[in-house]
Amino acid sequence: MTAKSDIIVVGAGPAGCAVARAYALDGKKVVLLEAEAEGKSRKRFAGEWLHPQGVDALKSLGFDSITSMQGRPQGRGFVVYPGHGELPVKLDYVEGQRGLAFHHGDLVDEMRQIVAQTEGVTFRYGVRVGSVDDQGVTLESGERLEADRVVGADGRSSVVRRSLRGSGNHKAMSAMTGILLEGVKAPYPDYGHVFLGKPSFLLGYEIAPSVVRICVDVPLKYKAEMKDPEWLIAAIRDTLPPVWRQPCEEQIRGGHLRWQANHFLARADYGNGRRVLIGDAAGHTHPLTATGITNG
Numbered sequence: 655m656t657a658k659s660d661i662i663v664v665g666a667g668p669a670g671c672a673v674a675r676a677y678a679l680d681g682k683k684v685v686l687l688e689a690e691a692e693g694k695s696r697k698r699f700a701g702e703w704l705h706p707q708g709v710d711a712l713k714s715l716g717f718d719s720i721t722s723m724q725g726r727p728q729g730r731g732f733v734v735y736p737g738h739g740e741l742p743v744k745l746d747y748v749e750g751q752r753g754l755a756f757h758h759g760d761l762v763d764e765m766r767q768i769v770a771q772t773e774g775v776t777f778r779y780g781v782r783v784g785s786v787d788d789q790g791v792t793l794e795s796g797e798r799l800e801a802d803r804v805v806g807a808d809g810r811s812s813v814v815r816r817s818l819r820g821s822g823n824h825k826a827m828s829a830m831t832g833i834l835l836e837g838v839k840a841p842y843p844d845y846g847h848v849f850l851g852k853p854s855f856l857l858g859y860e861i862a863p864s865v866v867r868i869c870v871d872v873p874l875k876y877k878a879e880m881k882d883p884e885w886l887i888a889a890i891r892d893t894l895p896p897v898w899r900q901p902c903e904e905q906i907r908g909g910h911l912r913w914q915a916n917h918f919l920a921r922a923d924y925g926n927g928r929r930v931l932i933g934d935a936a937g938h939t940h941p942l943t944a945t946g947i948t949n950g
Contacts, residue, residue, distance in 0.1 A: 669933030729753025
């Protein structure tokens, strides 16, 4: 007999966890499916900044323990460094509003723990969806699950989106890597830092006390060069604040980098009512906007 629920959510990232909890709090029977094995989320380099609107959304869904955790960096806005000797420009959020910065894996793990304990949610790890239709999903194992609605929160390579739009095209814009620096401070605590330079810009912010993430964006025309540590060091050295230069060089020479492509996909539609797209499954922009998790 095929299992039937009100809602199937594919993908247990931030957007998937949020929508699963929202439906469950509304009295719906929810099945949340996650391809990762339990405890594997910490290995991903993904969104680590939440704008104030996203913080408010988490609070409204009962994720207060995440937003109020002591010691977690509070986003107050951004500081832009134009380069060429010009002074930095500070762009504050509206007074009283606060964002949030974190290690992506920490956020996901904490959200999953809360959702797993939410009445009405059945959380299944390590399951992959093979196909999707208006009545439900078929897992790669052959198991069939049915629901009144399937929510695709399964990221940029969404199987739910492919079931609606076909393979489609999400255009590659550039490549990015994340460098983690420990034992250093940000020039402006609780702010995101945007450094404009050539051949690329940098985005830096604290994700924990004395832990800084630097996101390095490189145009695709440098696809071959960017894998050369010395080329990358020379390319970004003058753009970095002096206090970050040596630890950054050590991380690059140590090979602690993982490159990924930045894609653009317009949010042309959100599904058909029976199959709904949210988060990166619906569309995605450049990480510089830091809007991926907030838009959800």
